Amino acid sequence: xxxxxxxxxxxxKMSSELxxxxxxALVTQLxxxxxxxxxxxxxxxxxGYNIGVRLIEDFxxxxxxxxxxxxxxxxxxxxxxxxKMYLGITPSxxxxxxxxxxxxxxxxxxxxxxxxxxxxxxxxLIYSNLLCGVLRGALEMVQMAVxxxxxxxxxxxxxxTEIRMRFIRRIEDNLPVGEE
Amino acid sequence: MTVHNLYLxxxxxxxxxxxxxxxxxxxxxxxxxEFKLMYGMLFSIRSFVSKMSPLDIRYxxxxxxxxxxxxxxxxxxLGVGPIRDVLHxxxxxxxxxxxxxxPLCPLGQTVQSELFRSRLDSYIRSLPFFSARAG
Numbered sequence: 001x002x003x004x005x006x007x008x009x010x011x012x013k014m015s016s017e018l019x020x021x022x023x024x025a026l027v028t029q030l031x032x033x034x035x036x037x038x039x040x041x042x043x044x045x046x047x048g049y050n051i052g053v054r055l056i057e058d059f060x061x062x063x064x065x066x067x068x069x070x071x072x073x074x075x076x077x078x079x080x081x082x083x084k085m086y087l088g089i090t091p092s093x094x095x096x097x098x099x100x101x102x103x104x105x106x107x108x109x110x111x112x113x114x115x116x117x118x119x120x121x122x123x124x125l126i127y128s129n130l131l132c133g134v135l136r137g138a139l140e141m142v143q144m145a146v147x148x149x150x151x152x153x154x155x156x157x158x159x160x161t162e163i164r165m166r167f168i169r170r171i172e173d174n175l176p177v178g179e180e
Numbered sequence: 181m182t183v184h185n186l187y188l189x190x191x192x193x194x195x196x197x198x199x200x201x202x203x204x205x206x207x208x209x210x211x212x213x214e215f216k217l218m219y220g221m222l223f224s225i226r227s228f229v230s231k232m233s234p235l236d237i238r239y240x241x242x243x244x245x246x247x248x249x250x251x252x253x254x255x256x257x258l259g260v261g262p263i264r265d266v267l268h269x270x271x272x273x274x275x276x277x278x279x280x281x282x283p284l285c286p287l288g289q290t291v292q293s294e295l296f297r298s299r300l301d302s303y304i305r306s307l308p309f310f311s312a313r314a315g
């Protein structure tokens with residue numbers, strides 16, 4: 001197996017259209033493979049999870065961020081470092097719960113959905129659900145069980161796209177890495 | 181910079197002395213148990229090292245851990261200084277690049293990748309403090 005020389009810590013530039021089209025092809029194929037939107041949503045979450053458990057290592061290797069001490073620090077790192085590094089956007093963090101265990105990520109624009117319109121027969125499809133799986137998988141590898149879900153989506157007519165992040169619990173035991 | 185604590189053990193694993201100066205967290209287990217665990221760890225390391233180099237039991241253990249729990253442990257002789265950047269390179273440029281980013285390499289088990297093994301070997305051999313001849 002040959003491999004190009006290490007590219008160090010820089011990002012390779014890639015066409016964003018190719019990325020958007022690739023993601024769209026993936027979702028379209030899943031819609032063909034599965035009968036209903038709910039199953040597609042689940043598959044996207046699962047695929048996202050499998051990406052997330054690996055992506056976190058790349059993130060740590062490139063960003064030199066240390067362990068986060070609380071959920072607020074985690075939120076900052078997700079929005080300002082991780083989203084910037086991988087999607088080139090910086091969501092804002094809002095709507096903290098009084099207990100500090102829930103917050104929202106507001107995405108003004110979402111690179112996954114450029115040029116996308118949801119057809120009427122897929123009204124319960126969560127098109128970008130892969131992102132929720134990625135967040136869940138990545139955070140699980142740093143000992144945090146979280147729930148990530150879309151509560152607003154520009155594809156469904158909302159003004160912004162909003163992902164609600166909820167801290168469930170700290171994962172104490174080092175479970176063997178499970179790919180679902 | 182500070183000193184957290186100090187243990188003094190004899191050859192039978194009896195803790196002769198323990199002192200604490202700046203210790204942020206208690207272990208949550210009785211002191212006796214902690215001494216046993218500490219001695220157990222030292223005994224295991226000692227036994228590894230004597231299998232590697234029976235004549236000289238002095239060595240340095242370099243440790244690097246990521247927030248995801250990946251631990252790089254490198255044992256060298258005493259002449260080697262701090263090598264955090266070396267351990268970080270092993271993690272980021274070798275493990276992450278060649279194993280994590282390869283979808284055909286399953287995580288959570290021994291790395292089968294020959295590429296990883298040979299790149300790691302070349303890297304170690306290229307280090308300024310690596311000498312092909314020991315001692």
